[in-house]
Amino acid sequence: MEHACGKYADFEVLREQAVALRREGLSRRQIRDQLRVHNNDILNRLLEGEPPPDWTKRPNAKDDLRHRARELRLQGWTYDRIQLELGCSKSSISLWVRDLPKPEPRYSPEEQRALMNEGLAHLRAAQDRERQATKEKAAAEVGTLTERELFLVGVGLYWAEGGKDKPYARRENVAFVNSDPVMIKVFLCWLDLLGVERERVRYCVMIHENADVAGAEQYWADLVGASHSAFNKTTLKKHNPKTVRKNVGESYRGCLVIKVRQSADLYRRIEGWWNGITLGSPPSSGKV
Numbered sequence: 001m002e003h004a005c006g007k008y009a010d011f012e013v014l015r016e017q018a019v020a021l022r023r024e025g026l027s028r029r030q031i032r033d034q035l036r037v038h039n040n041d042i043l044n045r046l047l048e049g050e051p052p053p054d055w056t057k058r059p060n061a062k063d064d065l066r067h068r069a070r071e072l073r074l075q076g077w078t079y080d081r082i083q084l085e086l087g088c089s090k091s092s093i094s095l096w097v098r099d100l101p102k103p104e105p106r107y108s109p110e111e112q113r114a115l116m117n118e119g120l121a122h123l124r125a126a127q128d129r130e131r132q133a134t135k136e137k138a139a140a141e142v143g144t145l146t147e148r149e150l151f152l153v154g155v156g157l158y159w160a161e162g163g164k165d166k167p168y169a170r171r172e173n174v175a176f177v178n179s180d181p182v183m184i185k186v187f188l189c190w191l192d193l194l195g196v197e198r199e200r201v202r203y204c205v206m207i208h209e210n211a212d213v214a215g216a217e218q219y220w221a222d223l224v225g226a227s228h229s230a231f232n233k234t235t236l237k238k239h240n241p242k243t244v245r246k247n248v249g250e251s252y253r254g255c256l257v258i259k260v261r262q263s264a265d266l267y268r269r270i271e272g273w274w275n276g277i278t279l280g281s282p283p284s285s286g287k288v
Helices: 011-023 028-035 038-048 063-074 079-086 090-098 110-140 147-161 180-193 212-224 264-280
Strands: 174-178 201-208 235-237 255-260
Touching: 011 028, 011 038, 011 212, 028 038, 063 079, 063 090, 079 090, 147 174, 147 264, 174 180, 174 264, 180 212, 180 255, 201 212, 212 255
Parallel strands: 201 235
Antiparallel strands: 174 255, 201 255
8 A cells, every 4th residue: 555654653663674675675666556655855864874785886987997996005105196196186086095094104205395496407408408499490491691691780789779869969970889709700700701800890798896807807808809808998898786697606707898890881871781781671561
């Protein structure tokens, strides 16, 4: 006969029957059909606290992973290592092993810092190699410059780094300032291409007063292959104690000023050449 909640004369007797059937290995559906209890709420109350038999449990695809994760955790593995090994999410691993004791750290804080620094050093070395390879490949793409290419490069180089004439300050003379020794060499090659005699060229070192002034003067003299007689008096920059300079150390040699005497006509031609470059450049397409 059908049973309803209000019609049970003895609920405990019915529960005893349900529990007994459960312990015999019957499923919920089998107990429902045998006791003719079709109300799920009542059936839940009858079977409360009784685990289902093993044969009714659905197999879990992650049971093997869970078992392996617990084994690895007991061996002292971290969540990260377990994740790499098993390919599981950290949230799943945490759910599976959080009842297990936390493993002792494999390394001391000092050892961890040393390992981190070593890893960073390897990373930076690899990045440096990649940068250098890119630069070498780009340099090979340029190859040897023709005289015309050097001529155009020199015009652009001067107009970017050289002195210019202004309507409010007439400076029709060639003066070039830079701290990059390679840039200095290219500029001197350009002057040679233009037929400027080295006797017309004068140099001047500009450097902070608290730097190695004598060492810088000798460095620039050796670089340009000129005697000290070709150098004007070094210009010393006053040091401001409130500022923190980054251009310090043995590699800091200040800037070198290169001036060409009697160069008004040369300056006018440089300005004209630059105007020719700008007028002869194709209009921008917006593409690089």
